Amino acid sequence: EKILAGALALGALVPGMVKAEEPRVPTGAVEIKATTSGTELDAKMMTGIGQFGLFQRNFIGVDYEGKPSDFGIVDLTYNLGDHGDAVVEGQYSFTGGFFVPRLGFQAYGGVGDLSLYGIATVQADGDLLESGSLVELLGIVSGSKDLGKVSLYADGEFLLDLGLDGPSYAQQEGRVGLGDETFQAGVSGKARQIEVDGVTVVEGEVGPYVQVSF
DSSP: OOTTTTTSSSTTOOTTSSOOSSOEEEEEEEEEEEOSSEEEEEEEEEEEETTEEEEEEEEEEEETTOOEEEEEEEEEEEEEETTEEEEEEEEEETTTTEEEEEEEEEEEEEETTEEEEEEEEEEOSSOGGGOSOSEEEEEEEEEEEEOSSSEEEEEEEEEEEEETTEEEEEEEEEEEEEEOSSEEEEEEEEEEEEEETTEEEEEEEEEEEEEEEO
16 A cells, blocks of 8 residues: 555646646545456545645545555645646555655646646655655656547556665556546556565556546
8 A cells, every 4th residue: 555655646636737826626536446456436635725735635445355445645735837846745544554754846737638747756754764665756648539528538647666676666557538527437457566575566457437526
C-alpha cells in the first residue's frame, strides 16, 4: 500500500491544473472499479483559495477473500505560475498504519487535445535510508474527443519509485471510457513491477469502472 502512493494519488483530478485565483467550490469525483483482484472505491476532492490548493483522494478496497484495504493522500499546493506548483504531501493508510510526508513540485500544461501532468516528490521523514520510494515520479497524459452525444475519454498514468538501491516499483495504468462531464464508464488496465529480494515480480489486472463527477 505504501509504495502505491503516487500511483493513483492524483488520477483525473490534479490540484494545480485549475489555477485558483478566487475561492473555489469543492469539486470531485467518485469512482467504483471492479478488477480481477477485487473491488475499489476511489473518491477525489479538490478546492482552493488564492494561490493555495487542497487535494484529497481516498481508496477503499475489498479483495475477493473479503480483506479490506485503504490508502489516502492529501496535497497542499502553492501556485508558482501558470504551469507549476510547490507541493506538501501526506500519504497515509489506516489499515497499513502509516503516514509519510513528502515534498515536491508539480507541472502541468497541454499539447493540442492532450493534457499533460507531472509530479516529483521526495520523502521528508526520518526513514530515508530504508525507503524504497525516496524519490517518486508520476506522469499523466489524458485527452477526450467529442463524439456527439457522448465523448471518448482516455488517459495513461506512469509511476516510478526510486530508492537508494535504484528502482523499487513501477506502474502503468490505462483507461478508456465513454460519457460526459458528469458520468463516465469504461475499462481500465494496470501493470506493476515490484522488486522483491532482488527479483522483479510483474502483476496485472483489468476491469470495468463507472465514475460520477460533481
